[in-house]
Amino acid sequence: MAFLIVAPHRLNGYFVNLIYITLVYVGLAYGWNIISGYAGYFSFGQITFFGLGAYATGFAINAFHVYWMLAALAGGILACAFAFPLGYVMLRLRGPFFAMGMFGMAQTVRVLITALPATGAGAGLFLPPGSDVTSVYYWTLAVALGAIALTIWIDRSAFGLRLQALREDEQVAGTLAVDVTRDKIAAFALSALIPGLLGGGFIYFLNYIEPDAAFSSRFDLQSIVMAILGGVGTVWGPLIGGVLMTQISEALWAKFPQFYLMLFGGLLVALLILLPHGIVPALKRRYE
Amino acid sequence: MPLLAVRDLEAAYGDFKALHGVSFAVERGEIVSIVGANGAGKTTTLKSLLGIVHPTAGTIELDGTRIEGRRPSDIVERGIALVPEGRNLFREMSVEENLTMGAHVPRARRSARSRVAAMYERFPILAERRRQPAGTLSGGQQQIVAIARALMSEPSIVLMDEPSLGLAPRITLEVFALIRQINERGTAVVLVEQNVVQALELAARAYVLSEGKTVMQGSAAEIRANPEVKRRFLGENSPP
Structure with a gap:
């Protein structure tokens, strides 16, 4: 923890950026883990909230000239608020239909934003010059730690038990007096808040956002794979999976720039075959 | 006034009408058996009582209050609990987590821990298996968990849907003994059971459903002696 706090002041820009992107992935994996891991609604579209958070933050900074963290907070809240009506509709779907529905939703929002002149359309949204990487780093660290704390609370609470x-x-669950609709929408909204807050930091980090980066399928898929590798529906799975995958990917890229994607893919397949339920459940089984 | 009074209940799944007029009543502390062939509407009746299926007509009164069309959470809060067909435990959750889920209703939530402890006292096997995933228990043990989970909310009436389904004969006898024990403590039971002989031995009164309607009612002894019931459900020929 102390290392993470002093990192921006002790490490060079490359390592700070590497930790930053790891924290973004870890946060995204934790957000996904709430709705998909705990509540069992496998989503392929949580990136919708990341993109919405990013665009809402950019819009608030440009239109109201507010401090970026306030704008990012508003972006997170907006993403969370959007999840309530969206969840009410989408969570009527189950299994692959929900997964495909959320994927379609992410693409729909991306296309809408690409078509809107107010969001800079396909050219993207620029912020006033003067990004501050250190403040974005601490913002993202706080969001990732908040996501872990939220997951610990969910795991130990009656709410978490109801989600499981x-x-x-x-x-x-309904026959045991669980208000199923209320609980799954609450889980969906919490799982939208985290990417919304991270998206706000991301636009400030780049000083610019465009639809393909804000609604990047790569971000979405990688964070899902991280959560699965670490252990779906566990407290520490997204952290372990996120850190491990980011570091392995980076190390392979540095050593084998021509083959790293092939090696990384092969390694991932091997890990998932060896540990089909993820690292944390495998460790639990071994030591309990 | 009966504890539970069902009158002319009708229910449908889309265009398919499953119940055409089911009526029955349950007194306090009584075991009532509902008998019928597959597809007669027994499970749909239980689902309607609990609000999982919304009745299209008819009334359901619990302790004098109309409950038809209410949400399952409201109905469970008012004192009805279900032991579903096939146990339907949360298989990956531990025995203790399953029991805790049974105390989810607001009036039981605060005392969930003491209620779990009381269940362990009553069913020591559950205390031994408290950390074990419920799906790894034997069929009989799973049925005990399902019954204990239903009892966690201290219901005034328990609906039991095929509690002996898939169990060995010896375990079935144990489950029926458990149902009698629960009833002796004052809880009313609505028993839907394929094992008609044992269900009628246990029940005070019984109703026969056919094609979504109540077609016969009476004391368990009367129903057991009915030639039609003997022929259709007890595998006996009518006397000449």
Whole structure:
């Protein structure tokens, strides 16, 4: 923890950026883990909230000239608020239909933003010059730690138990007086808040955002794979999976720039075959 | 006034009408058996009582209050609990987590821990298996968890849907003994059971459903003696 706090002042820009991007992935994986890991709604579209958070932050900075962290907070809240009506509609779908529906939603929002002149359309949205990487780093660190704290609370709370119950059998959970609709929408909104807040930091980090970067399928898929590798529906899985995957990817890229994607893909497949339930459940089984 | 009074209940799944007029009543502390062939509407009746299926007509009164069309959470809060067909435990969750989920209703939530402890006292096997995923228990143990989970909310009436389904004969006898024990403590039971002989031995009264309608009612002894019931459900020929 102390290392993470002093890192921006002790490490060079490359390592600070590497830790920053790791924190973004870890945060995204934690956000995904709430709705998909705990509640069992496998989403392929949580990046929608990341993009919305980024654009809302950029819009607030440009239109109202507010301090960027306030704008990013507003972006996170907006993404969370958007999740309530969206969840009410989308969470009627189950399994692959929900996953595809969310993927379609991310693409729909991306296309809409590309078509809107107010968001800079396909050219993107520029912020006033003067990004501050250190403040973005600490913002992202705070969001990632907040996501971990939120997950610890969910894991130990009655709310978390209800989410796990509806993941296993929604109808039976309903017969035990669980307000299934309320709980899954709450989980969806919490899982939208985290990427929304991270998106706000991301636009300030780049000083610019365009639809393909804000709604990047790569971000979405990689954070999902990280959570799966670490252990879906566990407290520490997204952290372990996120840190491990980012570091392995970076190390392979540095050593084998021509083959790193092939090696990384092969390694990932091997890990998932060896540990189909992820690292944390495998460790639990071994030591319990 | 009966504890539970169901009158002319109708329910449908889309265009398919599953219940055409089911009526029955349950007194306090009574075991009532609902008998019928597959597709007669027994499970739909239980689902309607709990609000999982919304009735299209008819009334359901619990302790004098109309409950038809209410949400399952409201109905469970008012004192009805279900032991579903096939147990339907949360298989990956531990025995203790399953029991805790049973105390989810607001009136039971605060005392969930003491209720779990009381269940362990009552069913020592559950205390031994408290950390074990419920899906790894034997069929009989799973049924005990399902019953204990339903009892966690201290219901005034328990709906049991095929509690002996898939169990060995010896375990079935144990489960029926458990149902009698629960009833002796004052909880009313609505028992839907394929094992008609044992269900009628246990129940005070019974209703026969056919094609979504109540077609016969009476004491368990009367129903057992009915030639039609004997022929259709007990595998006996009518006396000449």
